[in-house]
Amino acid sequence: EPEVTQTPSHQVTQMGQEVILRCVPISNHLYFYWYRQILGQKVEFLVSFYNNEISEKSEIFDDQFSVERPDGSNFTLKIRSTKLEDSAMYFCASSTLRDNEQFFGPGTRLTVL
C-alpha cells in the first residue's frame, strides 16, 4: 500500500540553525500539507501546496518557513532560523483532491536546543 515517507525521523539542531525536513508524498496525489504537533497537543495546520504554489497557510507559517517541491517526488519544509518553540513533531500529508482524506507520514521529531 502506498504511503507518505518522511526523513529524518528525528532532527536535533541548535537554536538559530536552518533545518530542512523532507517528505515524499504518495505518487498520484496532488495536494501536499505540513502540520506540526507540539508534544501532547493538537495537530496544527501549517501550509498546503498545490500545483507548485502555496494554497493556504496559517499564522504559524511566517517568514521563517518555506516549502518547496524541488523535483517530482520530494516536498520539503525549511525553517530558516529555528527557535526553541519550533520543537515539535512535523507531519507531512498528501491527498488526491482538495478536502479529501489526507494520508499522513510518520513524522519528523524536531528538537531545538
Next chain:
Amino acid sequence: GQQVMQIPQYQHVQEGEDFTTYCNSSTTLSNIQWYKQRPGGHPVFLIQLVKSGEVKKQKRLTFQFGEAKKNSSLHITATQTTDVGTYFCAAGANSKLTFGKGITLSVRP
C-alpha cells in the same frame, strides 16, 4: 477561521463498554473528518462526513454528522483494547484541516 471543540480530553472505559465522543463547532462545517492517532504514531484517517445528518459505520464505529452540520459524533460499540488512542475530529475547508484537541481513550482490560 473554523474551530472545532472536543471535550473532554480524556476518557477511560472498561473493555466491552460503549464509548461516545462529540465534536462541536459554532459555525457550519463543509465537511468533518475523523482521525485516530495511536501513542507515538501519526494521524490515520477514519472517515469523512459531508452531508447533513449523514451516518457512516465501520465495524464497531459509528460516525454521525449533525443536521445543522455544526457537530459530529463518534460511537464505539463494545470497546476493545485495540481502540486505545487519541481520536481527533477535523474540519476540512479550503485545502486545510483544522483539528480539535482530540480525546484520548484508554480501555481497561
